[in-house]
């Protein structure tokens with residue numbers, strides 16, 4: 387029997403996209419992927435107007451059927467044990483982009499990426515940040531030029547109201563995973579306005 391593709395799925399603190407991302411996680415699981423959830427410390431602990439941390443944790447555990455990786459210690463074996471075929475960071479905040487671009491590894495998610503990259507396996511980022519075309523632009527550029535990193539196609543979600551904001555088309559994550567597993571960036575990378 388064909389082994390399922392093993393996806394590490396990391397969420398960072400862009401809470402407004404969580405509901406959309408959870409639907410994609412559900413689609414992946416329904417499609418036969420083996421998905422393990424990973425949460426940054428902020429994503430896993432902050433109660434926001436988009437929901438409580440406990441409710442997001444419960445939903446993720448329920449959909450994935452795996453315990454959540456939510457500490458640097460729990461993320462460390464990802465590389466040594468070759469746990470995932472691909473690691474997705476969706477949503478990926480400006481904060482996490484900055485850390486990855488500068489190899490600052492002080493959260494569960496940055497540790498997961500660093501550990502996974504040890505085995506030269508693909509990392510897929512789904513950007514969601516209001517400063518993508520200002521403060522985060524250099525970091526996105528840096529990661530676009532780094533080996534093993536791929537991006538989910540993205541666009542300006544509100545060019546008039548938030549001219550520097552960019553959000554990934556979360557519904558394209560499954561296609562972007564397949565492309566990344568083949569060593570390919572899904573194109574076009576810049577793709578209109580994502581769903582609000």
Ligand SMILES: Cc1cc2nc3c(=O)[nH]c(=O)nc-3n(C[C@H](O)[C@H](O)[C@H](O)COP(=O)(O)O)c2cc1C
Pocket residue numbers: 397398399400401402426427428429432434435436478479480481482493514515516
């Ligand atoms: C309600 C709420 C929504 C947020 N949305 C975003 C966002 O869409 N993009 C982003 O980069 N940061 C956003 N932030 C800020 C991040 O949560 C913050 O930078 C945090 O330090 C990110 O940590 P992490 O990258 O380790 O998850 C939001 C914060 C809150 C409270």
